Amino acid sequence: MSNTCPICFELFLPPRHQPYILFPCGHTFCKICIDSCAKNNKTCPFCRAKFATIAPNLSLQSLVQMANDKNQDYLNQLRQKRDEMVRNGTFSESHNQANNSALRQMSVQQQSGKSIIDAAVDHAHVQKCKEELKLMTIKAEVMREELHLAQTKMHSSREAIKTKEHSLNLLSAEKNDALERLRKV
Ligand SMILES: [Zn+2]
Numbered sequence: 001m002s003n004t005c006p007i008c009f010e011l012f013l014p015p016r017h018q019p020y021i022l023f024p025c026g027h028t029f030c031k032i033c034i035d036s037c038a039k040n041n042k043t044c045p046f047c048r049a050k051f052a053t054i055a056p057n058l059s060l061q062s063l064v065q066m067a068n069d070k071n072q073d074y075l076n077q078l079r080q081k082r083d084e085m086v087r088n089g090t091f092s093e094s095h096n097q098a099n100n101s102a103l104r105q106m107s108v109q110q111q112s113g114k115s116i117i118d119a120a121v122d123h124a125h126v127q128k129c130k131e132e133l134k135l136m137t138i139k140a141e142v143m144r145e146e147l148h149l150a151q152t153k154m155h156s157s158r159e160a161i162k163t164k165e166h167s168l169n170l171l172s173a174e175k176n177d178a179l180e181r182l183r184k185v
Pocket residue numbers: 005006007008009010017029030031032033034
């Protein structure tokens with residue numbers, strides 16, 4: 001069962017898009033879509049069966065809510081981590097320690113020449129690159145997660161298009177049928 005309404009593609013989340021199940025056909029649509037396109041003639045937008053009654057689809061609703069919360073939590077965690085690293089200028093504790101000890105070494109052994117300074121600079125550079133790599137990895141993770149959400153949404157849009165095409169076929173079959181009958185009259 002899809003997480004999104006097959007008519008408007010929105011996630012089944014209350015209050016506006018709370019999922020409602022139609023009886024007896026069992027198809028589910030969001031509140032707004034039922035209100036706007038099924039209420040008057042009381043036929044299911046998918047199978048066009050007359051429905052007698054509707055009820056909130058609570059099990060689907062809680063599933064959607066749970067999945068959504070989990071996704072948002074994960075994405076927020078990643079974003080927080082990313083923002084933190086950006087705020088800290090990507091310098092970690094270990095990097096600062098390494099830098100300090102390198103500087104101490106430099107001041108003690110200043111006379112012994114250029115090579116120690118070079119080594120310290122190299123070391124600091126390597127640390128900085130490592131931190132940048134870490135930040136990039138997290139950024140990539142955020143983007144991957146966002147891509148995943150977009151793909152999920154695209155998938156349900158495709159499903160929605162299929163549903164619409166199905167309804168369209170039914171409608172045109174009905175139209176042909178009506179024309180046929182009209183011709184006989
Ligand atoms: Zn809808």
